[in-house]
Amino acid sequence: MSKQRLDARFKEILARGDKLFVPYIMAGDGGLDALNERIQFLETCGASAIELGLPFSDPVADGETIQEAGIRALKSGATVQGVFDTLKVSKERNMPIILMTYMNPVYRYGIEAFAKACVDAGVSGLIIPDLPMEEEQMITDILTQHDIALIRLVALTSPTTRQEELKKRTEGFLYAVTVTGTTGERQTFTDRVHQYLAHLKNGANTPVLAGFGVSSEEQVKMLSGHCDGVVVGSRIVKAFHEGDRAIIKAMIEASKQST
Amino acid sequence: MYQQPNETGHFGQFGGRFVPETLMPAVLELEEAYNEVKNDPDFLETFHYYLKDYVGRETPLYYAERLTKKLGGAKIYLKREDLNHTGAHKINNALGQALLTKHMGKKKVVAETGAGQHGVATATACALLGLECIVFMGAEDIKRQKLNVFRMELLGAKVEAVHHGSATLKDAVNEALRYWVSHVEDTHYIIGSVVGPHPFPQIVRDFQSMIGRETKQQFNEKTGRLPDALIACIGGGSNAMGMFYPFVDDASVKMYGVEAGGHGISTGKHAATLTGGRVGVLHGTMTYLLQDDDGQITEADSISAGLDYPGIGPEHAHLKDINRVEYVSATDQDALFGLKLLSETEGIIPALESAHAIGYLPELAQAMTEDQSIVVCLSGRGDKDVETVKAVLGGQSDE
Numbered sequence: 001m002s003k004q005r006l007d008a009r010f011k012e013i014l015a016r017g018d019k020l021f022v023p024y025i026m027a028g029d030g031g032l033d034a035l036n037e038r039i040q041f042l043e044t045c046g047a048s049a050i051e052l053g054l055p056f057s058d059p060v061a062d063g064e065t066i067q068e069a070g071i072r073a074l075k076s077g078a079t080v081q082g083v084f085d086t087l088k089v090s091k092e093r094n095m096p097i098i099l100m101t102y103m104n105p106v107y108r109y110g111i112e113a114f115a116k117a118c119v120d121a122g123v124s125g126l127i128i129p130d131l132p133m134e135e136e137q138m139i140t141d142i143l144t145q146h147d148i149a150l151i152r153l154v155a156l157t158s159p160t161t162r163q164e165e166l167k168k169r170t171e172g173f174l175y176a177v178t179v180t181g182t183t184g185e186r187q188t189f190t191d192r193v194h195q196y197l198a199h200l201k202n203g204a205n206t207p208v209l210a211g212f213g214v215s216s217e218e219q220v221k222m223l224s225g226h227c228d229g230v231v232v233g234s235r236i237v238k239a240f241h242e243g244d245r246a247i248i249k250a251m252i253e254a255s256k257q258s259t
Numbered sequence: 260m261y262q263q264p265n266e267t268g269h270f271g272q273f274g275g276r277f278v279p280e281t282l283m284p285a286v287l288e289l290e291e292a293y294n295e296v297k298n299d300p301d302f303l304e305t306f307h308y309y310l311k312d313y314v315g316r317e318t319p320l321y322y323a324e325r326l327t328k329k330l331g332g333a334k335i336y337l338k339r340e341d342l343n344h345t346g347a348h349k350i351n352n353a354l355g356q357a358l359l360t361k362h363m364g365k366k367k368v369v370a371e372t373g374a375g376q377h378g379v380a381t382a383t384a385c386a387l388l389g390l391e392c393i394v395f396m397g398a399e400d401i402k403r404q405k406l407n408v409f410r411m412e413l414l415g416a417k418v419e420a421v422h423h424g425s426a427t428l429k430d431a432v433n434e435a436l437r438y439w440v441s442h443v444e445d446t447h448y449i450i451g452s453v454v455g456p457h458p459f460p461q462i463v464r465d466f467q468s469m470i471g472r473e474t475k476q477q478f479n480e481k482t483g484r485l486p487d488a489l490i491a492c493i494g495g496g497s498n499a500m501g502m503f504y505p506f507v508d509d510a511s512v513k514m515y516g517v518e519a520g521g522h523g524i525s526t527g528k529h530a531a532t533l534t535g536g537r538v539g540v541l542h543g544t545m546t547y548l549l550q551d552d553d554g555q556i557t558e559a560d561s562i563s564a565g566l567d568y569p570g571i572g573p574e575h576a577h578l579k580d581i582n583r584v585e586y587v588s589a590t591d592q593d594a595l596f597g598l599k600l601l602s603e604t605e606g607i608i609p610a611l612e613s614a615h616a617i618g619y620l621p622e623l624a625q626a627m628t629e630d631q632s633i634v635v636c637l638s639g640r641g642d643k644d645v646e647t648v649k650a651v652l653g654g655q656s657d658e
C-alpha cells in the first residue's frame with residue numbers, strides 16, 4: 001500500500017503533463033508541533049510528495065543549511081519515535097511521505113521495527129544517503145516485505161555501469177544528485193548536468209528527479225525540462241526557518257510551468 | 260590463519276562502505292589502486308626508503324629496566340614510535356598514503372586531525388612529495404594543540420577550523436568527508452586511523468604494521484621468544500592495529516587495547532567506545548559507537564585530543580567480538596599518572612595518548628611474573644602536550 005501510494009500519485013501528476021516537485025523539510029525544525037501544518041501547507045501549494053528529514057547528529061551528505069536545521073530539530077527534542085507519532089496523527093493524507101535519514105538512526109531503532117513504524121505512520125519510501133548499493137542488502141528484504149520504497153541516489157561521479165544498475169534497482173523514483181558535493185544552494189550547475197539527466201531518463205522505469213543545490217525558480221524550470229522534476233531542500237528549509245513562504249509557492253508554480 | 264577483511268571490506272559483521280554514492284567510485288578506485296601497489300616491489304621499495312632514511316625507522320625496542328623494577332612484575336619493553344620524525348606513529352600511514360596519492364595521479368590531499376599529530380604527519384608527507392594539503396581540525400582541539408596548528412602551517416598546509424558539534428575529532432572527520440565529497444575528482448582523503456569506509460581500515464593497518472613486524476623480530480633477537488603481552492592505546496586504533504596485526508595468529512601473545520576512560524566510565528564522560536558503546540554506523544563504517552537510544556552520536560570526552568573519538572576501527576570491534584584482544588580503559592588521571600611515571604623513571608615524556616597505555620601498566624605488569632614480558636606501543640612523544648599537562652598539574656610544579 002505504502003509504495004503504491006507514491007507510484008500512483010507520481011503517475012497521475014505526470015499523466016497530466018505536470019512535472020514533479022518534491023520539497024524537503026527537516027522534521028522537528030520549528031518543533032514537531034509545526035510538522036503536520038507544514039506538510040499541509042506544502043500539499044496546498046501543490047507539492048507532489050514530501051521528503052522528510054529525520055535529524056542525525058552527523059549528516060555527512062548535508063551542507064550547512066540542513067546541518068543547522070538538524071541541530072535545531074534535535075535541540076527542540078525531536079526523536080525518531082516522536083516523528084513517527086506525529087506522522088501517525090494524519091496518516092490518511094494523500095501526500096506521500098518519504099523519510100530521509102542516515103543509516104545509524106535506522107539501525108539503532110531496529111531495521112524491522114523501523115519498517116513497521118514507517119507502515120504505521122503512512123510513510124511510502126526511504127532515502128539513506130550513506131547506504132550505497134554495496135551495503136543495501138542489510139535492509140532491502142525487510143523494506144520489500146513492508147512495501148516501503150528504497151529510493152536510490154545516483155551521482156555525477158557514478159560510472160555508466162553503476163548508473164544503469166541504480167536505475168534498475170531504484171523504487172519510487174531515481175534521485176539524480178546534480179552536484180559533486182553536499183546539499184546546499186548553488187548558483188550554477190556543471191554543463192554535464194543535461195547530458196547526465198538525459199542519460200538517466202533514457203530507459204528508466206521510474207521517474208527521474210534532480211536534486212541537491214536546486215534553489216531558484218529558474219533552476220527548477222531548467223532542470224525539470226531535462227527530467228521528471230526536482231527535489232528542493234536547503235532553499236525550502238531556509239524559507240520555513242525565516243518564515244518567508246512565498247518562495248516555496250513560487251518554485252512550485254515554476255515547476256508547473258516547465259515542460 | 261587470520262585473514263580480514265573479506266572481499267567486501269567487512270571484518271565479521273563490522274566495517275563496510277557506508278558512504279554517499281558520490282564517493283563510492285573514489286572508494287572503489289582507491290581499493291583498486293591499493294591492490295596494485297600493496298605487493299608491488301617498486302612501491303614498497305620507495306616506501307621503505309623513506310621510512311628508513313626520512314622517518315628514521317626502524318624504531319628501537321627498549322627494555323625499560325627502571326620502570327620494570329619500579330612496578331615489580333613482568334619485564335617492560337617500549338616500542339619507541341615516539342622517536343619517529345614528527346613524533347608519533349602517524350607518519351608511517353601518512354607517508355604510505357601520500358605515496359598512494361601520487362600513484363593515483365592525484366595532487367591534492369585532505370585530512371582530519373585530533374591531536375594534530377596526524378595533521379602534522381600528513382602536512383609533512385605532502386611537503387616531502389609536493390602535494391597540496393588541507394587539514395580540518397576541531398576548534399576545541401585547535402585550542403588544546405596550538406603548536407601543532409602552527410607546525411602544519413609552517414609545513415605549507417592549510418588548517419581549517421571546524422566549529423560544529425563538539426568541535427573535536429568527530430566533527431573534523433565529518434568536515435573532511437564533506438570536503439572530499441565536493442573535491443573527490445582531484446583529491447585523496449588521507450584518513451588518520453583504522454576507521455572510515457573500506458579500504459581505509461585495511462590500508463592504514465597495513466601501513467602501520469611494520470610496528471608489530473619490527474617488534475616481533477627485535478624481541479626475538481633479544482630473547483629468542485615471543486612477548487607474552489602487547490599493550491597499546493586506542494583512539495581510532497591505528498597504532499594498536501599496527502602492533503597487534505602481525506601477532507594475531509600467535510595465540511600465546513595476549514593483547515590489550517586501552518581506551519580513554521575520561522572522567523571514568525560510570526560518569527558517562529569518556530571515549531571508551533568498546534567498553535561503553537553500541538554497534539552502529541558512522542563515518543562510513545559499522546562499528547561500536549558512543550550514541551544515545553535514538554542513534555545520535557554522543558560526545559566523547561578525554562584529556563587527550565587524539566583519543567577523543569566516539570567510534571573505533573571496525574577491526575577492533577571484530578577482535579573484541581572474537582575475544583582475541585582485551586579492551587580496557589584508563590582514565591584521565593591514570594594517563595597523567597602514566598605520563599609522570601614514565602618521565603621520572605625513564606626520562607621519556609610520552610604523548611598523553613600513549614600515557615593511557617602506561618597508566619594501565621601497573622595493573623597488568625603486577626598480575627604477571629618476572630619471567631614474562633610486555634611490549635608497550637609508545638605511540639608518540641609528549642612535547643605537544645606539555646601545555647595541557649601544565650594546566651592540570653601546574654599547581655604542583657609552581658609550589
Ligand SMILES: Cc1ncc(COP(=O)(O)O)c(C=O)c1O
Nearest residue numbers: 376452494495496497498565639
Ligand atoms: C601519539 C598518538 N597516539 C595515539 C593516537 C590515537 O590514534 P590511534 O588509535 O589511531 O593510534 C594519536 C592520535 O592523534 C596520537 O597522536
